[in-house]
Amino acid sequence: MFEKLLESPLSKKMDERAPFDDIVVSTRIRLARNCRNYPFSTMMTEQQAEQLIKETQHQLEGMKGFSFGRVDGEDALTRTALVEKHLISPALASHPRTALFISDDETISVMVNEEDHFRIQTLLPGLQAEEAFKIGKQVDQLISERFPLAFDDRLGYLTTCPSNVGTGLRASVMLHLPGLVLTNQIHGYIKRLRQLGFAIRGRYGEGSDAAGRMFQLSNQRTLGASEEMLITDYLFAADSLIEAEQEARKGLLATYQEELEDRLYRSYGILTSARLITAREATERLSDIRLADSLGLDVKVSPVLFHQLLVSIQTGFLQKQFGKQLTSRERDIERARLIRTTLAEQKNRDNTQGGFA
Known part of the structure; x- marks a missing residue:
């Protein structure tokens, strides 16, 4: 069940x-x-x-x-x-x-x-x-x-x-x-x-x-x-x-736009490139790029996709998808791969629809 x-x-x-x-x-x-x-x-x-x-x-x-x-x-x-x-x-x-x-x-x-x-x-x-x-x-x-x-x-x-x-x-x-x-x-x-x-x-x-x-x-x-x-x-x-x-x-966007954009785009770059990432860092970086989308920056991560990824990258759920226990290093590798793949698929969909990612 x-x-x-x-x-x-x-x-x-x-x-x-x-x-x-x-x-x-x-x-x-x-x-x-x-x-x-x-x-x-x-x-x-x-x-x-x-x-x-x-x-x-x-x-x-x-x-x-x-x-x-x-x-x-x-x-x-x-x-x-x-x-x-x-x-x-x-x-x-x-x-x-x-x-x-x-x-x-x-x-x-x-x-x-x-x-x-x-x-x-x-x-x-x-x-x-x-x-x-x-x-x-x-x-x-x-x-x-x-x-x-x-x-x-x-x-x-x-x-x-x-x-x-x-x-x-x-x-x-x-x-x-x-x-x-x-x-x-x-x-x-x-x-x-x-x-x-x-x-x-x-x-x-x-x-x-x-x-x-x-x-x-x-x-x-x-x-x-x-x-x-x-x-x-x-x-x-x-x-x-x-x-x-x-x-x-x-207020953040009005007062600290450059610093904020730098932080958010850095997080997007890490998530789309990282080969190993912990659950904590991934959660913080996903929070950044979800904020970027909500502020109208060229990063598309919908509320639904954000929620999906928050659950998918967690230790238990991630391992259930593989049907076995993974070492800490294996989890970090698979978590990074999952995020890269998901964001790349989102980018391709946005490009097909004429959007940005």
Whole structure:
């Protein structure tokens, strides 16, 4: 089942253009839910965890357009690649006795036995929080019809971690923010957003860094407000960050055009010529040339191509394409070859269509 999910870096849905995708790579809505007749995950026995997987499989397997599979039975490389594609969380990849229920278009997934019994996730390209929430609630309804959920009339949904009690809702967007990073404004925005009750972290969430100037913005408040109110407040924060990034990019071009162009074209030259490149350097250089395209320079790297390459060059996904473990040097060689080939193909397409690269 999971091999099919890893045949391409992006699903057909994530391969589409979407609102604000020049800055927002993707939107994710996650709902944490627990069964009333099972202990929370920290108190579950191995037998109870296995029973929940079997019950979930029985209740959900066979639904048209969805598949169900065990995650814990997969090798480390497959689990890493699924995390890199953002189909599962790092926690699900590392926990024992875990499973995944996922739609064929990869838009909807239900992680079983992560921190909570169920983590319902909706993943869409660009800024589409309201649409992602609408889809997530449909899955939430499906789950609630099949399982008695842990719910308190005063507190709301009960979760393993107290910070998720209430709605159990986490909205997050993946943002590409080179303008705010290069103008040294990002730390000020991170501080202000945290004061307003939002979290801004690295690409893979808590504990990860912001390689490639990629950040995750998410809400921290889940209690004392409706889901709709939380989404509205979250969109206000996301919109303000998008507007700040737009202004930062304009300021860079107006004030440091020569220095900026030199940096961006150097990165393009390295990516189109390098024979070895690490994942970190490749991510930073790709960030540069994506910024170049957004500023109207003669480097064409669409938001979709940028996202495809970000996933394709990661350690796990890259090795899955070869079907085996590669040494660090072999990964650097194959990563450089993949980027050169992809950018050359893009250049040829642009030349055929009368564009520039």
